[in-house]
Amino acid sequence: MNTVLSRANSLFAFSLSVMAALTFGCFITTAFKDRRVPVDIHVSKVMLKNVDDFTGPRERSDLGFITFDVSPIFDWNVKQLFLYLSAEYSTKSNSLNQVVLWDKIVLRGENTKLNLRDMKSKYFFFDDGNGLRANKNITLTLSWNVVPNAGILPLVAGSGHFSLHFPDTYETTKSY
Amino acid sequence: MLPIFKSIPTHMDYKGQKLAEQIFQGIILISAVIGFVYGLIIEQFGWTVYIVLAGFALSCVLTLPPWPMYRRNPLSWQPALSEPSGESSQKPQESLKKKKHK
Numbered sequence: 001m002n003t004v005l006s007r008a009n010s011l012f013a014f015s016l017s018v019m020a021a022l023t024f025g026c027f028i029t030t031a032f033k034d035r036r037v038p039v040d041i042h043v044s045k046v047m048l049k050n051v052d053d054f055t056g057p058r059e060r061s062d063l064g065f066i067t068f069d070v071s072p073i074f075d076w077n078v079k080q081l082f083l084y085l086s087a088e089y090s091t092k093s094n095s096l097n098q099v100v101l102w103d104k105i106v107l108r109g110e111n112t113k114l115n116l117r118d119m120k121s122k123y124f125f126f127d128d129g130n131g132l133r134a135n136k137n138i139t140l141t142l143s144w145n146v147v148p149n150a151g152i153l154p155l156v157a158g159s160g161h162f163s164l165h166f167p168d169t170y171e172t173t174k175s176y
Numbered sequence: 177m178l179p180i181f182k183s184i185p186t187h188m189d190y191k192g193q194k195l196a197e198q199i200f201q202g203i204i205l206i207s208a209v210i211g212f213v214y215g216l217i218i219e220q221f222g223w224t225v226y227i228v229l230a231g232f233a234l235s236c237v238l239t240l241p242p243w244p245m246y247r248r249n250p251l252s253w254q255p256a257l258s259e260p261s262g263e264s265s266q267k268p269q270e271s272l273k274k275k276k277h278k
Contacts, residue, residue, distance in 0.1 A: 001188065001193035001196060001197060002186075002187050002188065002193065003186050003187065004186045004240055004241070004242075007196060007200075007239055007240055008236070008240055010197070010200075011200050011204075011232070011235060011236060011239065011240070012232075014200065014201060014204060015204055015228065015231075015232045018204050018205065018208045018228060019208075019225070019228055021208075022208055022211070022212055022224055022225075022228065023221075025212060026212075026215070026221050026224070029216060149221045150221075
């Protein structure tokens with residue numbers, strides 16, 4: 001503490017320690033918060049086609065198109081949310097299938113009351129067989145990753161589900 | 177350049193150093209508490225960081241330069257001996273040696 005440099009050194013070190021303690025406090029105040037919010041999902045239109053899956057084995061797979069409406073409300077004190085909509089279903093070959101159909105990143109400062117209508121699914125809903133046709137119990141769940149300033153990265157599932165069933169017949173496309 | 181820097185007096189006396197340390201710790205802790213509460217209320221941790229940085233800058237201004245308030249208690253050195261004679265210069269050495277042997 002005798003010279004300017006030693007004073008600057010101790011001042012800087014003390015400030016960094018205090019900042020680290022504050023960051024830990026920020027983590028502690030939000031660590032035990034319940035980040036589940038009610039989610040309302042509706043599916044308005046389901047299409048089922050039988051197309052070639054060029055990404056996998058050359059077999060005909062079931063492909064569904066889903067239009068949905070998601071309106072979650074959430075409050076946060078984190079940097080961003082990564083929302084994704086996943087479908088869970090069981091087929092004869094696999095007891096649990098999970099397919100991510102759609103995702104969205106919501107940054108800080110953006111509108112946190114999402115009321116999305118007529119969203120199309122971003123990713124193809126391929127089954128690795130023919131398990132989608134006449135599947136009566138496909139559960140849509142909206143989940144999100146909370147990306148925090150400090151602390152753990154929780155993975156939260158919304159408290160609203162929607163279960164849909166696919167039609168028994170394929171849609172026939174006449175374009176080709 | 178270096179002699180110019182060395183010619184600037186930067187030292188504080190002992191009580192001044194203690195006072196400076198107490199001042200910057202107090203300022204940073206108070207700004208940390210204020211920033212934490214404010215950031216918790218408006219739910220933006222960035223403002224907490226800004227307020228702590230403001231406290232850091234304020235305490236830099238207050239404690240880095242050797243302000244006169246840190247130099248109020250200078251050490252009272254013994255007056256320099258004006259005439260170094262043979263006897264007077266040997267006596268303190270003898271007393272030092274005696275203390276060391278004890």
